[in-house]
Amino acid sequence: MKLNPQTALIHAPRKAPQYINTIQAPLFRASTIIFENTDALFNRHWTDDYDYSYGTHGTPTTYTLADSIAQIEGGKYCLLTPSGLSAINLVNSCFLNHGDEVWVADNIYGPNMEHLRNLEKRYGITVKVYNPIDVASFQPSEHAKLIWLEAAGSVTLEFPDLINFVKKAKAHNVLTALDNTWGAGLAFNAFDFSAEHLAVDISAHALTKYPSGGGDILMGSVVTHHKSLHQQLLRMHAIQGIAISGDDAAQVQRSLASMQIRYQHQSQSALKILNWLKTQDAFAQVLHPADPDNISHDFWKQTCLTEQSAGLVSVIFKATYDLAAIRQFCDHLKLFKLGFSWGGPVSLAMLYNLNEMRHTEQAHLKPGLLVRFCIGLEDADDLIQDIKNALEAI
Incomplete structure (x- = not known):
């Protein structure tokens, strides 16, 4: 089939091999992803580990970075978001419903508090504030659904008694979410931080900070250890159309080595x-x-x-x-x-x-x-x- 030059520019008759072994992973930019055939189109599911169906779900570039962040933080599953705050908001919007109670430290990252107060006003959740250095100030009711921890806390840098906060939360069936930006997955393992192998349920991380390292890229992540939590977050991630740039993901991946x-x-x-x-x-x-x-x-x-x-x-x-x-x-x-x-x-x-x-x-x-x-x-x-x-x- 002889092609018009314009068509040949779009459907090139000759292509270089797609995969080579390099120090840095190849960069994939994609919104549309081409399916090889109808079997590939229909024999897939949004819960697949690598759902190559549309750019918002992921590409080899974004999945490579997500796997790297999960490994660094000691978790199993990772979702990437456009900023640290969007990672926090993904957790809040996924797990908080009308009538739920959420607990936050008094040294919480300010925009997280602002987001939760907005949810309280508009959607009927209840925001409770606890003292970050006093476990007794955390008094969950039967409606408590989520507690946010920060180690260390924003601005005043208190390091909480993670062991006893997490123990108390688990005793009351309260999900534990940690803003792990300060520790970056390096200072401690959020999913195994005690002799008893205690773990938080969710770790949110502003990759804007240490993983990026250049002060020029905005990105966030949500890491979990349990597949059920990951799939709930994954569904909300897809519903909200959350996606990141492949170029940004490649830049952060490049910075991880240092x-x-x-x-x-x-x-x-x-x-x-x-x-x-x-x-x-x-x-x-x-x-x-x-x-x-x-x-x-x-x-x-x-x-x-x-x-x-x-x-x-x-x-x-x-x-x-x-x-x-x-x-x-x-x-x-x-x-x-x-x-x-x-x-x-x-x-x-x-x-x-x-x-x-x-x-x-x-x-x-x-x-x-x-x-x-x-x-x-x-x-x-x-x-x-x-x-x-x-x-x-x-």
Whole structure:
């Protein structure tokens, strides 16, 4: 059959072999996926491990990354989403129904709380807040369906008593969902984190942070260990049309080989900076779970057996420093850039007012405004000097 040149451009008569062995996996971009025949079209199911039916379901590129993330986190099944927040929202929308009760830590990631409050207002779920360092504050009723855990928590970095929180949740048949972005699957295994082999039910992870490592890609994941939970999430994932770019997946996959090295480096730099920050008179409190003086240090130590601790350190300025002074401090930082997120090569700083963020009394926190430092890949001594210069400016 002789083809018109225009048709031949679309249906090329000669194609290079599709598979070769390379260091990086091939990149597949696809919305439409071609079926070889009608048997391939009809003899498939959406629950197949690799459902090559449409681009939103997956391609070899996205499935390769999903398998890698599941392996890193110690789970069996992984779904990818366009951001960390969308991963969290997938869990909430999948498992919470009218009348259900969801428990969240008072140091929960802010957008998760905002999403849950929206669900509470519009769809009749009940949001309960617990103290992240007090298991007794978690009092599930018969309507409790889900508890969100963060290790460590957002901004103030408390590390919860995961062992007893999970035990209590399981005793009340409450699903446990962990925001595992801080640990990244490296600090501890969310699906086997104690001598009793305790596991959370679901791990949500902002791949935007350490897995990406470049500060340039948005992505999230939801990892599970049980097929029944995975299939419920998979169905909601499909119904909502959640999908990610093959190009983004390939970029994150490429970065995974260096993730542990970057994580360790940023952890070590954070510890060095932590020890220096504790010597500075401007700060009422320095927050980091690896600090022996931290109220949650023992929980961190019993869970993070590798003693890894991410690259985040927060400081609470003494109450004598007002907002204008601390804004001036932030504006004088040169190496630390003002920006949200973390896990990339550039160090970041962000200013927070805890009085506007917390819902319960937390006596372990000193009064004052907080600045969170997210340590990048710069030399730690240079970062210390940058903070020192900014302190001298105020």
